[in-house]
Amino acid sequence: MRQNTMLPKQIRGKWIWLTNASQDDTDHVFFRRVITLSEMPGTAELWVASHCHFQAYVNGRRCLSGPAPHPGPGTGAYAQLVDVSHALEIGVNHIAVHVHYENTPLANLRQAFKGLWLQLELDGEAALWTDEEWRCHRAFCYTSTGLRAAAGDVFKECLDYRLYPNNWQVWEWQDLADDDDNKETTPPLGLAAAGAAKDREPSPRFVWKKPDFVREPDYTFGALEADVSVPRFPESLSAEKISEVGTFKQTAEATWVSFTPTIKVKQELGTYAAEAFIYCPPGDTQLCLCICDNPYRLYVNGVLLKEQATPPPPVRMPLHDKRTARLSQQELVDQECRVVLQPGWNRILFVQNCLSRYCGMLMLWPDMPSGALQVYQRPAFNSPNGWSVVGPLNTPLSLIYPTFPFDQLSKTPFVPGDNPPDDISAFFLACTFTLPDGGGVSRLPVSLKNNEYLLVDFGRTYYGYPDIVMTGKPGDVVDIVFGEHCIDGEVIAYESNHRRNTSTVILDEDPSRRWVSSLPKGFRYYMVVARSVQNELNISHVGAFHEVMDAPSSSNFACSLPQLEAIWTVGQQTLAATMQRVFMDSPTKDQAQCIPDAMIQSWAGYYVFGTYQQTTTAIEAFARSQLETGEMNALSPSGQFQAMPDFSLNWPVWLHRHILHTGDVAFLKKMLPALQNLLYYYDQLAGGHDAPLGDLHEYLGTYCFLDHGAIDREGIVTGLNALYCRALLSASWLAAYAEESALSTQYKNRASHVAMQIRALCWDAQEGLYADSYHHGAKSPFYSWQTNVLAIYGGIAEPSQYQAIWDRFFIDDAPLEQFAAGEYNNPYFKYYLLEAAFALGKNTWALRLIHYYWGRMVKAGATSWWELFDPDNPALQKRMCSQCCGNGTSPNGFLITELVGIRPAEPGMYMVYFNPMPGDVTWVKAHIPTPNGYIYVDWNIRPDGVFAASISANYPLEVIPILNPAIAETAVITVSEKVAILAQE
Numbered sequence: 001m002r003q004n005t006m007l008p009k010q011i012r013g014k015w016i017w018l019t020n021a022s023q024d025d026t027d028h029v030f031f032r033r034v035i036t037l038s039e040m041p042g043t044a045e046l047w048v049a050s051h052c053h054f055q056a057y058v059n060g061r062r063c064l065s066g067p068a069p070h071p072g073p074g075t076g077a078y079a080q081l082v083d084v085s086h087a088l089e090i091g092v093n094h095i096a097v098h099v100h101y102e103n104t105p106l107a108n109l110r111q112a113f114k115g116l117w118l119q120l121e122l123d124g125e126a127a128l129w130t131d132e133e134w135r136c137h138r139a140f141c142y143t144s145t146g147l148r149a150a151a152g153d154v155f156k157e158c159l160d161y162r163l164y165p166n167n168w169q170v171w172e173w174q175d176l177a178d179d180d181d182n183k184e185t186t187p188p189l190g191l192a193a194a195g196a197a198k199d200r201e202p203s204p205r206f207v208w209k210k211p212d213f214v215r216e217p218d219y220t221f222g223a224l225e226a227d228v229s230v231p232r233f234p235e236s237l238s239a240e241k242i243s244e245v246g247t248f249k250q251t252a253e254a255t256w257v258s259f260t261p262t263i264k265v266k267q268e269l270g271t272y273a274a275e276a277f278i279y280c281p282p283g284d285t286q287l288c289l290c291i292c293d294n295p296y297r298l299y300v301n302g303v304l305l306k307e308q309a310t311p312p313p314p315v316r317m318p319l320h321d322k323r324t325a326r327l328s329q330q331e332l333v334d335q336e337c338r339v340v341l342q343p344g345w346n347r348i349l350f351v352q353n354c355l356s357r358y359c360g361m362l363m364l365w366p367d368m369p370s371g372a373l374q375v376y377q378r379p380a381f382n383s384p385n386g387w388s389v390v391g392p393l394n395t396p397l398s399l400i401y402p403t404f405p406f407d408q409l410s411k412t413p414f415v416p417g418d419n420p421p422d423d424i425s426a427f428f429l430a431c432t433f434t435l436p437d438g439g440g441v442s443r444l445p446v447s448l449k450n451n452e453y454l455l456v457d458f459g460r461t462y463y464g465y466p467d468i469v470m471t472g473k474p475g476d477v478v479d480i481v482f483g484e485h486c487i488d489g490e491v492i493a494y495e496s497n498h499r500r501n502t503s504t505v506i507l508d509e510d511p512s513r514r515w516v517s518s519l520p521k522g523f524r525y526y527m528v529v530a531r532s533v534q535n536e537l538n539i540s541h542v543g544a545f546h547e548v549m550d551a552p553s554s555s556n557f558a559c560s561l562p563q564l565e566a567i568w569t570v571g572q573q574t575l576a577a578t579m580q581r582v583f584m585d586s587p588t589k590d591q592a593q594c595i596p597d598a599m600i601q602s603w604a605g606y607y608v609f610g611t612y613q614q615t616t617t618a619i620e621a622f623a624r625s626q627l628e629t630g631e632m633n634a635l636s637p638s639g640q641f642q643a644m645p646d647f648s649l650n651w652p653v654w655l656h657r658h659i660l661h662t663g664d665v666a667f668l669k670k671m672l673p674a675l676q677n678l679l680y681y682y683d684q685l686a687g688g689h690d691a692p693l694g695d696l697h698e699y700l701g702t703y704c705f706l707d708h709g710a711i712d713r714e715g716i717v718t719g720l721n722a723l724y725c726r727a728l729l730s731a732s733w734l735a736a737y738a739e740e741s742a743l744s745t746q747y748k749n750r751a752s753h754v755a756m757q758i759r760a761l762c763w764d765a766q767e768g769l770y771a772d773s774y775h776h777g778a779k780s781p782f783y784s785w786q787t788n789v790l791a792i793y794g795g796i797a798e799p800s801q802y803q804a805i806w807d808r809f810f811i812d813d814a815p816l817e818q819f820a821a822g823e824y825n826n827p828y829f830k831y832y833l834l835e836a837a838f839a840l841g842k843n844t845w846a847l848r849l850i851h852y853y854w855g856r857m858v859k860a861g862a863t864s865w866w867e868l869f870d871p872d873n874p875a876l877q878k879r880m881c882s883q884c885c886g887n888g889t890s891p892n893g894f895l896i897t898e899l900v901g902i903r904p905a906e907p908g909m910y911m912v913y914f915n916p917m918p919g920d921v922t923w924v925k926a927h928i929p930t931p932n933g934y935i936y937v938d939w940n941i942r943p944d945g946v947f948a949a950s951i952s953a954n955y956p957l958e959v960i961p962i963l964n965p966a967i968a969e970t971a972v973i974t975v976s977e978k979v980a981i982l983a984q985e
Contacts, residue, residue, distance in 0.1 A: 005081050005226040008047060013119040013129035015222045016211035018136035026155045027052075027101040028139035028518065030168055031116055031211075033128060035093050041122040044085040049077040049224055051112035052101040053519055055465070057169045058087035059094050062234060062545060065465070065520070068227040068581040069109055069593075069637035071621035078227040079117065095120065095128060096169035098139075100518050102155055104326055105639025107590040108582075117217060117224065135208045137165060142518065144358050148293050148326070148500055156425070156500050157518055161508040162474060165206060229581040230614050232547035237464065239456035239526070239542050242442050246435040246453050246489055248529065253368040254430040255375050256421045257350060257387045257414050258360035272359070272391030273351045274414065275406055276375040277383070283343040286368060289335045291426040292361040293327060293498065295353040295397055300339055301346055302402040308333045310353075313398040326355065332498065345379040349406070353397040362426045370430065377413060386415035424479055424531075425500035428493040433527070435489035445540040448530040455489060456526045456542050460863035461577050461884035463587035464546025466503075466517045466526060470539045476507040477532040480515075482523035484588050484883040491527040496880045499588075516545065522577075522587025524863075524883065549579065553610035553929035557895060560922040563855045564895065570854075571892040572608050574864040578886035579605055582637065583618055586867070586882040592635045593618060595647045597887040599654035600831050604892035606661060610929025615658050616667060622651055623674035630681030632674075643702040645693070646720055648678065649727040656730035659737060662931050663908025668738050675731055679747065682724060690753040692721045692761075695775065706790070708824035708868070712782040715775020718762045719787045722794025725751045725758075729795060737907060755796045768804040770797065785809040785819045786829060792836040802840055815871060816849050823879075825870040827854065827888035834890060838898055847899060847920050850891045865889060900926045900937050905960050908932070911982070914973075915962040918947050930955075945970075952976035 018029050048056050048064055056064040068078040097116055105111040120128040141163035144155060165171075217224050257274040290298055295309035309331040350361055365373060376383040388411040395404065421427040433453060446454055461484050470478065483501045485492045493502050505515050523544070530537045557568045578584045583598035583605075584591050602615040625636040634647040652675055659668050687694050695715050696702045706719045713720075728751035735744035761774040764783070770791045771779040788805045791797040797805060809818055817833075830853060837846035856871035865888030867881040897903040901916030909930040916924065916939055923940035932955040939949035947967040951959055957979045963971055975981060 005228060007079060007224055007226050008045075008119055008121050008126060009124075010126055011119070011217065011224065012126040012131075013047075013117045013217075014131050015113075015115040015117050015213070015215045015217060016130045016132075016134055016136070017114045017116065017213040018138055018209060019114075019212055020138065026103060026142075026144050027114065028142040029099050029101075029116075030096065030137040030139055030165070031099065031118075031130070031134055032094060032096040032168065032171070033130075033134050035095065035120065035128045037088060037090055037093060037122075040088065040090060041085065041127075043121070043123055044083065044088050045121040046082050046084045046095075047079045047119045047121065048082075048097065049079040049117040049222075050099055050115060051075075051077055051110065052099045052114065052116075054097055054099045054116065055516075055518070056082075056118075057094070057096040057098075058084045059089065060096075060167075060170045061087045062516070063087055065234075065547065066581075067109070068229055070112075070225070071624045071637040072110055073624065074223070075112055075221050076223040076225060077112070077117070079224045080227045084120075092172070094170045098518065100142075107635055107638055107640050108584070108592040110637055110639045113222070115213070115215075115222065117222065132210060132214050134211055136211050137168065137208045139164075141165075144356070148498065155519075157503040158506075159504070159515065159518075160506040161510065161513055162506060164508070166510065227581070228613055228617060230552070230579070230609070230611050231550040232581075233550055234545055235548045236467070237458060237462060237544040237546060240459040241457040242444065242446070242542070243455040243457070243489070244436050244442055245446060245448060246433055246455060248431050248433040248451055248453055250370045250430050251432040252430040253365040253370055253373045254362060254421075254427060255373065256360060256362040256416050256423070256427070257389065258358075258419060258422050259352065259354055259389060259391065260358045260360065260422060261414070261419070262389055262391060262412055263354060263357045263359070268392050269354050269357065270392035271351065271395060271397045271400065272354055272389065273349065273393065273400070273406065274361075274387045274389045275350075276348045276377065276387045277379040278341070278346050278348065278373055278375055279344065279379075279381070280341040280346060281343060284341045286339050286341065286365055288337050288339045289364040289366065289429070290337060290361060291335055291364065291423060291429075291494075292352065293332075294355050294359050295327070296361065297351045297397065297400060298337075298361075299347075299349040299351075299402040301342060303340075304402070305339065306333065306337050310398050313396060329497070347379070348375075349402055351397055351400045354391075358422055360422055362421055362423050364426070364430050366429075375416070384413060384415070385417065386413055388412070389414050420477070420532075423500070424504060425481075425493040425502040428481070428502070433488075433490035444542065445538055448528070448533065448537040448539065450530055450533045453527050453529040454539060454542070455486070455491065456528075457486070458524055458526075458544070460573055461522060461524045461587055462544060462546050463520055463522050463577050463580060463584070463591075464544040465520055466523065467514070467541070467543045467545055468526075468528065468539065469512060469514045469541035470505075470507070470528075470537055471510075471512050472507040472537045473534040474507060474509050475532075476530075476534060476537060478505045478507065478537060479503070479527075479529040479531050480505065481527040481529060482521045482525070484522065484524040485880060486525045491525045492880065493527075497589075512540070514541075520546075522591070522884070547580075549576065549609060549611075551609035551611065551929075552613070553934055554927070555608050555610065555929050556925070556927045557900070558926075559899065559924045561851070563851055563858070564899070564921070566858050567850065567854045567891050568895060570858055570862060570864060571604060571889045574884055574886060574889050575601060575605055575608055575892070577864055577884050579609070579611065579614070582621070583614070583886060585887070586885050588884065589867075589882050590635070592638055593621065594635055595622060595632070595644075595654065596650045596828070597885075599650050599657070600828075600890050600893075601886040602654070603657060604889040606893070606930075607896040607928055608892055612658075612662055612931045616662075616664070619651070619655055619658060619671065620667075623671055626674050626677060630677035630679075632678055643700070644705055645682070645696050645702055646704050646706055646723050649682070649720075649723040651678065652727040652730040652734070656734055659734060660904050660907050661909055663906075663910075665738065668734060672734070672738055672740070675734065676743070679728065679731055683750070686754075690750045692716050692754045692757050693724055696720075707786045707829040708826055709784070709786070709822070710782070711784045711786055712772035712780040715773045715780070716758070716761060717773045718758055718770050718796070719772070719790040721754055721758045722787075722790035722796050724794070725755050725796055726794040728754070751795065755794075758791075758796050759798070763801070768801070769808060770805075785817070789829075789833050789836050792840065793832050806840070806842075810845070812845065814852050816845065816852060821870055821872050823870065823873075823876055824868060826868050827857075827865055827890070828867075828885070831887070831890040834894055838894070843898055843917055844920055846894070847917065850894065854888075854891055896926060896928055900924050900928070902926075902928055902935060902937060905958075910956065911958040911960065913962055914949070914951065914959050916949070918964070918967060947971040949973045950975070951979050953979050956980075958982050
């Protein structure tokens with residue numbers, strides 16, 4: 001399949017959409033059109049572009065999903081290409097697209113205009129395209145469950161099949177006349193719901209219209225670019241293991257209130273309040289979790305117990321803020337609180353600024369058994385159960401006080417028993433899920449009764465679209481919980497970072513309903529929960545659709561140590577899950593492309609999948625999203641800006657490595673202005689020209705991450721300046737390769753000046769270490785191992801200091817690191833440690849660290865690399881951290897460059913070093929993709945002790961051997977006809 005693409009020679013398609021008068025938080029629209037073929041075409045290429053999530057179908061077959069995120073700026077979009085010749089047939093062909101628009105910026109997706117662009121090319125000519133004649137359906141069957149404060153997946157899917165247009169992807173119909181643009185259309189009566197008649201108003205599930213937004217793409221709006229990411233093809237997954245059916249029940253007390261029934265349209269957003277009373281005869285103090293994603297205040301007996309995102313009011317402000325928005329992670333408060341209940345009646349007042357139409361709150365009492373707490377609308381036992389709701393109020397949230405005249409307002413009752421919680425993931429925190437003793441494995445089909453669930457395991461983490469076939473009664477409610485954490489038979493529905501992992505399906509009368517998620521999910525496990533089932537829920541299929549890379553070149557690695565082979569394989573699986581159309585941090589976190597993570601993933605991806613073009617696109621994405629100041633977003637493409645100086649300073653190092661592998665001078669010159677702007681920005685932020693970086697948090701409010709754990713980040717930070725020096729040295733190399741010698745010298749001198757000043761400020765000769773920082777006229781009293789590793793990595797530490805630093809933190813025996821153990825031990829920072837170790841010639845130690853740390857993770861059950869892992873504390877494995885993080889894949893790179901011994905000697909991989917590590921293993925075989933073809937290496941230590949190697953390539957390659965003198969004299973190296981051996985200079 002293709003690697004690079006060009007847009008169709010003639011762009012006929014237009015951007016189309018069906019606008020939503022209600023302006024809901026989230027939008028689902030179905031699009032479709034038919035084309036009739038009298039003969040089969042030789043080629044059939046479908047191009048689709050959108051800023052929204054979409055799934056495209058041809059004759060009912062799912063053939064493409066997206067979008068390919070575009071970094072901006074502006075409204076440009078990537079058009080994705082797929083070959084659909086296998087899906088077309090002679091006669092009528094149905095082209096259909098489901099588009100889901102999330103009306104908020106996401107960590108992994110910019111917020112741009114709503115729209116779909118499509119063009120079908122048959123034999124190189126446009127045959128069908130989006131225009132005014134398409135049919136659109138607003139999918140009211142998808143009901144919003146509220147705007148959630150997660151960085152990535154913020155809307156939880158709730159699909160009511162009773163409003164779903166069955167088989168809409170392949171409906172037959174008669175086209176409307178040109179003058180019927182605004183007329184609503186319905187399918188033939190035979191496809192309508194039972195009892196529907198021609199003289200009745202058409203049900204919302206059958207209303208189709210022409211698009212009311214149509215615009216041609218041009219350089220000012222919706223400009224198109226071809227998506228050149230690695231081609232992908234759809235593949236079906238089936239669960240590896242299906243556990244016995246379990247049961248669940250609510251065991252902890254929970255109550256909730258929702259303002260959704262009161263907010264009919266977006267114009268009614270604003271401040272809402274709810275009041276309830278609870279009776280506690282003896283008085284008590286109880287732990288309570290208040291789970292809410294909007295600004296709120298919670299009063300108990302007139303005392304402000306909890307508030308979130310409610311700053312004091314300014315002198316003047318808008319009376320009502322109608323914007324759809326969501327809170328940032330920094331605005332969210334700790335959910336735990338201690339509620340002091342006085343003897344007798346207690347008044348609870350909850351006031352919320354509703355930022356979307358689906359708002360409310362759930363109060364979980366984890367130490368109180370279910371049924372122990374009753375809420376009443378008035379302080380009397382004969383009062384109705386539930387809450388009294390008022391709103392929208394004219395009074396802003398920040399001006400509400402506990403004794404405001406609630407009784408004088410018109411109230412609406414809300415009874416939790418009659419209204420299921422909007423936030424079902426939070427409700428599951430109050431439930432206990434139990435599998436039968438002994439476990440066992442079931443076969444499909446499986447039948448579930450009410451309050452039963454089915455647990456399935458896919459064996460490792462994937463990123464795709466869950467696919468389940470089930471049968472039940474109309475109105476049956478089924479929840480599907482996805483995740484990579486399964487603890488004691490329960491998939492965690494609500495994670496500590498406010499991520500919800502639940503989708504909800506309401507069944508209709510269809511005898512076999514196939515549900516496919518409208519959004520891709522990260523998952524290893526599913527839990528199919530029969531929350532409200534009248535009779536039985538029959539499940540006949542549990543699987544998923546995901547897309548598999550059609551990699552430019554395959555690779556393999558094998559050696560005499562099976563544990564290293566296992567580490568390679570797990571890294572390969574991690575890359576397969578995280579390398580989507582971007583280098584995703586994790587399928588279950590932000591699902592975003594982050595500079596240091598992508599730098600590591602792309603390097604490993606070179607040697608596993610040969611994905612050099614995807615790296616080019618990723619590096620450019622960050623350059624295209626650069627601010628006018630020169631700062632780079634830590635995330636791109638993204639709808640959010642994350643200012644992380646240590647992240648952006650990895651970009652020049654990433655570019656350096658990429659040019660070293662590709663030799664792409666044209667791309668380097670294209671990126672050079674972004675490089676100059678970035679380093680000019682940091683030079684301006686320094687205390688003076690060529691000075692070290694100071695306290696950027698105090699100056700700009702930016703956070704310097706460096707690594708998890710305790711590092712003194714106040715003042716002039718040693719670790720940050722080490723990364724700055726490394727960036728300057730990489731920039732110097734890049735400028736020299738671009739024949740900008742003056743610029744190269746400038747960067748090299750600046751790196752030298754910064755390193756010299758950091759040595760003077762932060763080196764402690766008595767300790768023999770670098771202090772974490774320098775502030776208030778003195779060295780920090782903290783000397784973290786991360787700081788000192790970065791001092792070596794960035795060129796701040798002098799050669800005479802290396803061994804003293806090393807001996808303070810590292811030992812020759814397991815666990816090899818003296819201070820890295822603990823809850824924040826992670827594979828990400830070990831990339832920098834391994835870089836430093838190999839640079840110091842401590843190759844055997846570094847290989848042992850890979851074998852020990854990543855090998856222990858494999859033994860602990862990892863099928864992809866975990867975000868955090870401490871080999872000495874297995875209990876920490878149950879933490880709610882990602883089980884599939886792309887930044888842990890550095891061993892795939894180091895195994896090729898250090899153990900196999902192949903790394904570029906000159907830009908472009910036409911000349912490489914061969915510097916293997918015989919003795920640490922006895923044999924190695926590796927097939928290595930390069931931008932020019934492949935290199936195959938096979939070396940071993942023969943029984944007579946002679947080192948023998950065979951090197952072949954399918955393109956002209958020069959090899960410079962660098963062998964240990966002990967084996968060099970007797971070494972035997974054979975090469976293929978396209979490989980030449982050069983003497984080491």
